[in-house]
Amino acid sequence: MKKILFLDSYYQGFIESLGLTSDLNTLSEFRDEISTNRFGTGTALSTEFQRLGWQAEVIVPNFFQMQTAWRHEHGLGKPIRHGWNYGPHIARIPLGGQLISRLPHIHQTLVKQIEHMQPDVVYVQDLNLLNASLIKTIKLSAGLIVGEIASPLPPRKLLVGYDLIVSALDPIVDEITKLGIESRWVPLGFDLNNWSDFDASKHPRNVDVVFIGSISRLQKLTLPLIAAVANTVDNFSVYGPTSTGRAMTDASLSHIYKGEAWGSRMFEILGSSKISLNRHGEIAQGFATNMRMFESTGMGALLLTDATKKLDRLFIENQELLTYSSPVEAAGVIPEVLKDLDRLESVANSGQRRTHAEHTYANRAERLQEIFAEIKL
Numbered sequence: 001m002k003k004i005l006f007l008d009s010y011y012q013g014f015i016e017s018l019g020l021t022s023d024l025n026t027l028s029e030f031r032d033e034i035s036t037n038r039f040g041t042g043t044a045l046s047t048e049f050q051r052l053g054w055q056a057e058v059i060v061p062n063f064f065q066m067q068t069a070w071r072h073e074h075g076l077g078k079p080i081r082h083g084w085n086y087g088p089h090i091a092r093i094p095l096g097g098q099l100i101s102r103l104p105h106i107h108q109t110l111v112k113q114i115e116h117m118q119p120d121v122v123y124v125q126d127l128n129l130l131n132a133s134l135i136k137t138i139k140l141s142a143g144l145i146v147g148e149i150a151s152p153l154p155p156r157k158l159l160v161g162y163d164l165i166v167s168a169l170d171p172i173v174d175e176i177t178k179l180g181i182e183s184r185w186v187p188l189g190f191d192l193n194n195w196s197d198f199d200a201s202k203h204p205r206n207v208d209v210v211f212i213g214s215i216s217r218l219q220k221l222t223l224p225l226i227a228a229v230a231n232t233v234d235n236f237s238v239y240g241p242t243s244t245g246r247a248m249t250d251a252s253l254s255h256i257y258k259g260e261a262w263g264s265r266m267f268e269i270l271g272s273s274k275i276s277l278n279r280h281g282e283i284a285q286g287f288a289t290n291m292r293m294f295e296s297t298g299m300g301a302l303l304l305t306d307a308t309k310k311l312d313r314l315f316i317e318n319q320e321l322l323t324y325s326s327p328v329e330a331a332g333v334i335p336e337v338l339k340d341l342d343r344l345e346s347v348a349n350s351g352q353r354r355t356h357a358e359h360t361y362a363n364r365a366e367r368l369q370e371i372f373a374e375i376k377l
Contacts, residue, residue: 001055005113005119005122007042007060007122010034013241013260013262015063015065020066025065027070030069037263038191041188043191048364048366057117076104079104091128092131092155101134107134111137118142121144122146130158139161144372147164164182169284188291192356198267198271205273205274205301210276212266214241223251226253237258239269267295270295274344278304280305297320297348297355297359300352311323322337
């Protein structure tokens with residue numbers, strides 16, 4: 001049986017929301033909790049690879065409590081906690097993988113886990129976590145080292161050694177290829193379990209418009225978009241990390257800010273909303289790429305997203321989603337759609353059918369398995 005190990009870093013806000021501690025919880029309880037909350041993509045992909053006949057596991061390297069539980073259950077000493085959340089920064093220090101993997105810290109724990117599993121594929125979803133020396137060490141206990149990224153590329157020294165890096169963003173695929181590393185376009189997707197476990201009868205779509213995401217320097221147009229829509233729609237809710245709340249207060253929009261929404265709670269919100277407002281950050285460089293497209297349509301909300309390049313290879317515009325070219329246009333489209341419920345339901349239902357048929361993590365796992373076979377495995 002082939003084995004695949006997913007390395008998936010989580011936002012600290014989500015980790016803290018779980019309220020778990022290594023002193024009170026077993027490794028099995030940690031795994032059950034992250035699986036239940038379905039945060040990120042690692043658990044969804046691992047489930048689908050299991051269905052394809054693989055042994056698949058997920059490791060969250062920056063989850064100190066969970067990693068401490070693993071060390072305890074495998075007879076290793078208590079790790080050093082100081083600086084645990086700075087794994088990506090540590091990887092950039094010119095100490096060499098041999099040294100930092102000897103300390104009872106984040107990287108040594110990770111190396112020990114890979115040595116224990118001996119996976120055929122290590123699938124790294126945080127390319128900032130490892131350097132070339134660490135990758136070389138990991139290869140002693142693994143087959144393919146595969147990376148996934150849809151954000152700005154880290155320095156080249158953190159990319160050397162990968163056998164393959166996949167991305168949902170075309171410009172990144174091109175950039176990686178120019179570095180001499182094998183790269184393929186693989187879009188993000190939707191975990192169909194989020195819909196099958198959702199009881200729509202208990203969650204009427206009583207929110208007209210929802211926006212879920214962060215507001216930061218990387219999304220300069222987000223606040224103007226939200227402000228424009230807030231001027232034309234009363235029943236509008238915004239969710240995001242703490243920094244989003246501050247930005248909303250500064251813009252006098254705190255009345256529509258509802259706090260943070262992670263994992264299963266986020267899917268419940270999308271399943272209770274008529275329209276999901278989406279935008280791409282500057283990293284997308286004008287291409288359709290982000291996960292919210294699939295999460296929104298997968299949960300049956302009508303997706304209103306910015307007009308982007310190559311969107312037609314994912315969805316049919318005006319049939320499976322709607323687009324806008326400016327905040328003003330978005331603010332004008334929404335009231336019209338809310339008045340035409342037949343159109344709203346038709347587009348939302350068509351978008352959901354498309355996602356459930358072609359954009360699930362079952363689809364993505366099958367594609368990745370094909371690529372692994374083409375590359376080496």
